Amino acid sequence: QLQLQESGPGLVKPSETLSLTCTVSGGSISSSSYYWGWIRQPPGKGLEWIGSIYYSGSTYYNPSLKSRVTISVDTSKNQFSLKLSSVTAADTAVYYCASEDILTGYYYWGQGTLVTVSS
């Protein structure tokens, strides 16, 4: 079964770029079976879909975040990454990476990583 693990800074300054990486093990990120997604959850609030990427490189972004989000994939490292620019305190959240199967939804999730935006 797949295992996903987020990594990256836990503290980002306002106006800077948040960068996170998700390392996939137990399977290939080049698999045509999955989309690879990022979901976040502000403290005490619900889940928000950020975006996803297919192994081919096709990307799909939440329209509300599209102008600030870039998701990329590195097949050589079996990783995919999230960049969110011009962050504010409203971007403080637990960020999850997850694998999406077209038939099932988000089946495998990382444990999540808290990113705080503060000076």
Add this chain to the structure above:
Amino acid sequence: SSELTQDPAVSVALGQTVRITCQGDSLRSYYASWYQQKPGQAPVLVIYGKNNRPSGIPDRFSGSSSGNTASLTITGAQAEDEADYYCNSRDSSGNHHAVFGGGTQLTVL
């Protein structure tokens, strides 16, 4: 519309049946997936497709759909089912955009 609407909170007596609903236009075209999230933990997929459970999910969890409404039913709720539940589906754009409901906090009394 790209929104999925859930009741913020629902309660159920131990051993009784509870239904958690999710409404949205996209549910007329796509099935919902349902996730259980306990405090401090990542979400766990409990129902997907028409009514499918991943391995390890108890059969007291079931799903259904009618029109623009998807439902998660827990038959014989247990104390360990107390959690937040989120629905998720594609939005109506057809562009592989996902959307999550606002979540329902389930209390088992």
